[in-house]
Amino acid sequence: MIVTLNNGVKMPQLGFGVFKVEDGQVAVDAVKKAVEVGYRSIDTAAIYKNERGVGQGIKESGVPREELFITTKVWNSDQGYDTTLKAFDESMEKLGLDYLDLYLVHWPMPKVGKYVETYRAMEKLYKEGRVRAIGVCNFHIPHLEHLLSECEVKPVLNQVELHPYFSQPELREFCEKNDIFVEAWGPLMQGGEVLNHSVVQSIAVKHRKTPAQVIIRWHLQNNIIVIPKSANPTRISENFDVFDFELDAEDLSRIDGLNTNQRIGADPQDFYRGSHLE
Ligand SMILES: NC(=O)C1=CN([C@@H]2O[C@H](COP(=O)(O)OP(=O)(O)OC[C@H]3O[C@@H](n4cnc5c(N)ncnc54)[C@H](OP(=O)(O)O)[C@@H]3O)[C@@H](O)[C@H]2O)C=CC1
Numbered sequence: 001m002i003v004t005l006n007n008g009v010k011m012p013q014l015g016f017g018v019f020k021v022e023d024g025q026v027a028v029d030a031v032k033k034a035v036e037v038g039y040r041s042i043d044t045a046a047i048y049k050n051e052r053g054v055g056q057g058i059k060e061s062g063v064p065r066e067e068l069f070i071t072t073k074v075w076n077s078d079q080g081y082d083t084t085l086k087a088f089d090e091s092m093e094k095l096g097l098d099y100l101d102l103y104l105v106h107w108p109m110p111k112v113g114k115y116v117e118t119y120r121a122m123e124k125l126y127k128e129g130r131v132r133a134i135g136v137c138n139f140h141i142p143h144l145e146h147l148l149s150e151c152e153v154k155p156v157l158n159q160v161e162l163h164p165y166f167s168q169p170e171l172r173e174f175c176e177k178n179d180i181f182v183e184a185w186g187p188l189m190q191g192g193e194v195l196n197h198s199v200v201q202s203i204a205v206k207h208r209k210t211p212a213q214v215i216i217r218w219h220l221q222n223n224i225i226v227i228p229k230s231a232n233p234t235r236i237s238e239n240f241d242v243f244d245f246e247l248d249a250e251d252l253s254r255i256d257g258l259n260t261n262q263r264i265g266a267d268p269q270d271f272y273r274g275s276h277l278e
């Protein structure tokens, strides 16, 4: 499934996340396996410290560069105009790429260099054709409103924590109204308890699929871009095997009913206060 971003660029709706995938051969093998089973979008970040392995995996996958969609992110301590441009060059060198598909602001940090300055550097990279699309992560509605009032190039998406226990209805509505896609990180609640919830388990039995596949399908059918991570070849394959079934309206609303507003990660507001600077 392919979505069209607000600048006309096309992006696979299901991608492969690589947070906590060790650099080197582990990352190479994971990326190659992901591409082999059908993923064409890969989501990394400077802070994951695996851009080299990811880049090598891309090279060894044998799939032409233009068929892949590669995302990385500028880390908090590199925020600011010049520092972002430098961080971008470093990421590109590690990835071994001459253009990037999507560059993201990792968190809305005001203390290190305002995220708007960071974003302006990304607009420059976009205008120069070095990135095909730019966007943000972990932005609350007020961060987005502020950025939209300042920017020339609209962010194509906002990558945020999103799973059935934390389904972010207000943010999704705001993004939809503003033609900004929502991309889910931690879509499987980082392997957490939602996979064992009786509602998810019973829907999985009904469709003869696994709980993870049901949750990935729930994201896709809600028009959310989704990037499950696995370093395990069987689960990498399992998480892509979601195109042979469909959840019905009742399944979707039962999963919607699991929302308890329960975050597993930090609240971006805390990053905004500067307390999570790494
Ligand atoms: N912008 C941001 O701030 C953030 C972005 N991200 C991005 O989002 C991606 C996805 O989020 P992530 O935090 O990794 O969490 P996910 O929700 O994708 O969960 C990954 C965890 O679930 C396990 N898992 C994967 N598939 C299955 C399955 N089929 N059945 C059971 N368990 C499974 C994995 O274990 P195993 O590897 O052993 O299979 C791993 O422990 C990241 O990899 C990263 O690219 C993540 C966090 C923050």
Ligand SMILES: O=C1CO[C@H](CO)[C@@H](O)[C@@H]1O
Pocket (backbone or CB within 6 Å): 019, 045, 047
């Ligand atoms: O993407 C992410 C995972 O790693 C980081 C920390 O190491 C998080 O802060 C971030 O949101």
